Amino acid sequence: MEKILQVKDLELSFNTFAGEVKAIRGVNFDLYKGETLAIVGESGSGKSVTTKSIMRLLPEHSAEFKNGEILFGGRDLTKLSDKEMQKIRGKEIAMIFQDPMTSLNPTMPIGRQLTEPLLKHQKISKAEAKKVAIDLLRLVGMPKPELRMKQYPHQFSGGQRQRIVIAISLACNPQILIADEPTTALDVTIQAQILELMKDLQKKIDTSIIFITHDLGVVANVADRVAVMYGGKIVEIGTVDEIFYNPQHPYTWGLLSSMPSLDAADEKLYAIPGTPPDLLSPPKGDAFALRSEYALQIDMEQNPPFFKVSETHYAATWLLHPDAPRVEPPATVIERMKKFPGSRYYEGSRV
Amino acid sequence: MAEKLLEIKNLKQHFNVGKANEVRAVDDISFDIYRGETLGLVGESGCGKSTTGRSIIRLYDATSGDVFFEGENVHGKKSKKDLKKFNRRMQMIFQDPYASLNPRMKVMDIVAEGIDIHGLAKNQAERKKMVFDLLETVGLNKEHANRYPHEFSGGQRQRLGIARALAVDPEFIIADEPISALDVSIQAQVVNLLKELQEEKGLTYLFIAHDLSMVKYISDRIGVMYFGKLVELAPADELYRNPMHPYTQSLLSAIPLPDPDYERNRVRKSYDPASHNYTEGEDVRMREITPGHFVQCSEREFESLKTAAAHI
Numbered sequence: 001m002e003k004i005l006q007v008k009d010l011e012l013s014f015n016t017f018a019g020e021v022k023a024i025r026g027v028n029f030d031l032y033k034g035e036t037l038a039i040v041g042e043s044g045s046g047k048s049v050t051t052k053s054i055m056r057l058l059p060e061h062s063a064e065f066k067n068g069e070i071l072f073g074g075r076d077l078t079k080l081s082d083k084e085m086q087k088i089r090g091k092e093i094a095m096i097f098q099d100p101m102t103s104l105n106p107t108m109p110i111g112r113q114l115t116e117p118l119l120k121h122q123k124i125s126k127a128e129a130k131k132v133a134i135d136l137l138r139l140v141g142m143p144k145p146e147l148r149m150k151q152y153p154h155q156f157s158g159g160q161r162q163r164i165v166i167a168i169s170l171a172c173n174p175q176i177l178i179a180d181e182p183t184t185a186l187d188v189t190i191q192a193q194i195l196e197l198m199k200d201l202q203k204k205i206d207t208s209i210i211f212i213t214h215d216l217g218v219v220a221n222v223a224d225r226v227a228v229m230y231g232g233k234i235v236e237i238g239t240v241d242e243i244f245y246n247p248q249h250p251y252t253w254g255l256l257s258s259m260p261s262l263d264a265a266d267e268k269l270y271a272i273p274g275t276p277p278d279l280l281s282p283p284k285g286d287a288f289a290l291r292s293e294y295a296l297q298i299d300m301e302q303n304p305p306f307f308k309v310s311e312t313h314y315a316a317t318w319l320l321h322p323d324a325p326r327v328e329p330p331a332t333v334i335e336r337m338k339k340f341p342g343s344r345y346y347e348g349s350r351v
Numbered sequence: 352m353a354e355k356l357l358e359i360k361n362l363k364q365h366f367n368v369g370k371a372n373e374v375r376a377v378d379d380i381s382f383d384i385y386r387g388e389t390l391g392l393v394g395e396s397g398c399g400k401s402t403t404g405r406s407i408i409r410l411y412d413a414t415s416g417d418v419f420f421e422g423e424n425v426h427g428k429k430s431k432k433d434l435k436k437f438n439r440r441m442q443m444i445f446q447d448p449y450a451s452l453n454p455r456m457k458v459m460d461i462v463a464e465g466i467d468i469h470g471l472a473k474n475q476a477e478r479k480k481m482v483f484d485l486l487e488t489v490g491l492n493k494e495h496a497n498r499y500p501h502e503f504s505g506g507q508r509q510r511l512g513i514a515r516a517l518a519v520d521p522e523f524i525i526a527d528e529p530i531s532a533l534d535v536s537i538q539a540q541v542v543n544l545l546k547e548l549q550e551e552k553g554l555t556y557l558f559i560a561h562d563l564s565m566v567k568y569i570s571d572r573i574g575v576m577y578f579g580k581l582v583e584l585a586p587a588d589e590l591y592r593n594p595m596h597p598y599t600q601s602l603l604s605a606i607p608l609p610d611p612d613y614e615r616n617r618v619r620k621s622y623d624p625a626s627h628n629y630t631e632g633e634d635v636r637m638r639e640i641t642p643g644h645f646v647q648c649s650e651r652e653f654e655s656l657k658t659a660a661a662h663i
C-alpha cells in the first residue's frame with residue numbers, strides 16, 4: 001500500500017514558564033492512502049499536538065520541533081515555510097478541530113465561512129461557491145440550510161456548529177483529513193450519518209483519514225488501524241481487530257475496561273488509578289508503570305522498545321519480552337481475546 | 352421516590368419569533384423530575400436539550416409554559432431576591448468546559464463565585480476552607496486553588512465545573528454533556544463522583560448526554576427529545592429493553608459498540624417523521640402505554656402500542 005504520510009521519530013516540546021513540556025516524545029507512524037487510522041489515548045497524551053504539528057498549527061513562540069520529520073509528497077513538513085504550508089492546509093490536508101468554537105469566527109456569518117476556502121482554493125464564482133456551501137450544509141444534515149447561511153455561530157447548537165466545521169473541512173476534497181473528536185458533540189444517529197459521509201468521501205477520492213476520538217465504539221466502526229497514545233508516545237499500534245481483540249499494552253487494557261457496557265450491572269465503573277505523567281519531567285522507564293498493576297522492575301528503569309506481535313501489530317511493553325513473566329490480563333480483556341485466532345485465549349471459531 | 356421536585360408544564364422556547372428563521376427549540380414539553388433521581392435527556396443534536404436546561408434554570412425567559420420547583424413557579428413574576436434563592440438551589444454544569452471557566456480567574460475565585468454571590472462565607476478564612484473542601488470532594492487538592500483553568504486537563508476542568516456547581520449546596524443539578532470531552536477513564540471517574548455525591552447529598556440530576564451507554568448507566572429514567580418535543584419517557588432499563596417510538600428505536604440502533612465485528616454487521620434503523628402519516632389536526636401527545644412508560648403518539652398509535660405491549 002502507498003504511504004501518503006510518514007511521521008518519523010517526532011519529538012516536540014513547549015517552552016513554558018514552568019519549563020520544557022515534552023509533549024511528543026518520539027512518535028512514529030505511517031498513514032496509507034485511503035485508510036482510516038484512529039488515534040485513541042488518555043486526555044493530554046499528545047493526540048491533538050501530534051496532528052497539529054502535521055498541520056503546523058502550534059504556537060511558534062513556544063512549540064519547538066526537537067527531532068524527527070513529517071514526510072508528505074516527498075517534502076518534510078517540519079521544514080516548510082509558512083507560505084508553502086498555507087497552500088497545503090485546507091486543500092491537501094484539512095483538519096476538523098476538537099473545539100468547533102475555536103475554528104469558527106464568532107463575528108462572521110457561517111455562509112461566508114464556508115465560501116471563503118472555496119473561493120481561495122478553487123476557481124469558482126461567488127454564486128457557485130454559495131451553492132456548494134448550501135449543498136455541503138445539507139450533506140451534513142443541517143435542516144433548512146438556505147435560511148441559516150446568514151446566521152452566526154452562537155445561534156447554532158453545539159452539534160450544529162461541529163457539523164458546520166465538518167462541512168468546511170470537506171469543501172476542498174482533501175487528500176488527508178485529520179478529524180479531532182469530530183462527532184463527540186453529535187447524537188448517535190447524526191454521528192452515524194457523518195461517519196458514513198466520511199467513508200463515502202474516502203471511497204470517492206481515496207482520502208486518508210486520521211481520526212481522533214475517545215469513543216471506542218466509533219473507533220470500532222471507522223478504523224482500519226488504531227494507534228494508542230500515552231504520555232507523548234504511541235504505546236501500541238495495530239489493525240482494529242488486533243487492538244480490540246488482542247491488545248497487549250496494560251494501558252490499552254485499562255482503556256478497554258473503563259467502558260460501561262449496555263448490559264452492565266449497576267456496579268461502579270472501572271477507572272484507571274492515578275494521574276497522567278508529568279511531561280515537565282517524564283518518568284524514566286515506561287510512563288504508565290506507576291499506574292499499572294502489571295509493572296515490572298525494568299519498567300521503572302528502561303523505556304520499553306516496540307515488540308512485534310504481528311506484521312501489523314506492535315506494542316511497547318516489557319511484558320512482551322521473552323524473559324518477562326506471564327501475566328493474566330483483566331477479565332474483560334480475556335473475553336475479547338477469546339475471539340481472536342492467534343491470541344493465547346482463543347476459543348475456536350468466532351461468534 | 353414519588354415526591355416531585357420539579358414540574359415542567361407546556362414549556363416553549365422559540366427563537367426569532369415571527370421571522371423566516373424562527374426556531375421552535377423547545378415546543379410544548381411537559382415532564383416531572385422526582386427528588387433524588389437522575390433523569391437522562393437524550394436526542395438529536397439541535398433538538399433542544401440545552402435550551403430545555405437553560406429555560407428550566409431561567410437563563411432564558413420562556414416563550415410560554417411553567418416550571419414549578421417544589422410547587423413554586425420559577426417562571427412566574429419573581430423579584431431579584433426570589434430568583435437568587437432559586438439559583439442557589441438549582442445549578443448547571445455547562446456543555447463546554449473550556450468556554451464556561453473564566454481564563455483570567457484563579458481556581459479559588461472561580462469555585463468561590465457562588466459562595467460570594469450568595470454570601471455563604473462569614474470571612475476569608477471560611478471562604479478558603481470551603482473552596483479547599485470542594486476541591487477535595489471532586490478529587491482535586493488545595494494546591495490547585497492558585498492555578499488558572501488552562502493549566503488543567505480536560506477532565507480536571509470538568510471537575511472544576513462540578514466543584515463550582517456544588518459550592519452553593521444545590522438540590523438540583525443540570526449536567527449538560529458533562530463528560531463528552533473526556534477520555535473514557537476520566538468519564539468513569541466523573542460519573543462515579545456524580546453518583547457518590549448523589550448518594551451522600553440526595554442530589555437530583557437532569558443529565559443531558561449523547562453517550563447512550565453512559566446515560567443508561569447513570570439514569571433512573573430517560574426522556575428522548577426530537578425537534579423540540581419529548582417523544583418518549585420511561586425508566587432507563589425499560590426504554591432500552593422496549594423502545595416504542597420509532598425515533599428512539601432509530602437512536603438505539605445507532606449506538607456504536609467497541610466491537611469491530613459487531614460494527615461491520617450493524618443494521619441501523621432510520622427514522623422518517625413522515626412515516627406516522629398523521630392527519631391534519633390529529634391529537635398527537637404523550638400517552639402512558641404501560642405504567643411509567645410514556646410515548647408521543649396519536650389515539651390510533653396508542654391502541655396498537657398498547658396491544659403490542661400486552662403481548663410482551
Ligand SMILES: Nc1ncnc2c1ncn2[C@@H]1O[C@H](COP(=O)(O)OP(=O)(O)OP(=O)(O)O)[C@@H](O)[C@H]1O
Pocket residue numbers: 014016021023041042043044045046047048049050059062098279504505534
Ligand atoms: N500551547 C501549549 N503550551 C504548553 N503545553 C501544551 C500546549 N498545548 C498542549 N500542551 C500540553 O501538551 C500535552 C498534550 O496535549 P494534547 O492537546 O495533544 O492532548 P490530547 O491527547 O489531544 O488530549 P485530549 O484528549 O484532552 O484532547 C498536554 O500535557 C498539554 O497540557
Ligand SMILES: Nc1ncnc2c1ncn2[C@@H]1O[C@H](COP(=O)(O)OP(=O)(O)OP(=O)(O)O)[C@@H](O)[C@H]1O
Pocket residue numbers: 154155156157158159160185186187366367374375376395396397398399400401402403
Ligand atoms: N440563541 C439562539 N438563537 C437562535 N436559535 C437558537 C439559539 N440557541 C439555540 N438555537 C437553536 O435552537 C435549537 C436547539 O438548540 P439546543 O442548543 O437546545 O440543542 P441541543 O439539543 O442542546 O443540541 P446539541 O446536542 O447539539 O448540543 C437549535 O436548532 C439551535 O440552532
Ligand SMILES: [Mg+2]
Pocket residue numbers: 047048049098180
Ligand atoms: Mg485533543
Ligand SMILES: [Mg+2]
Pocket residue numbers: 157158159400401402446
Ligand atoms: Mg446542547
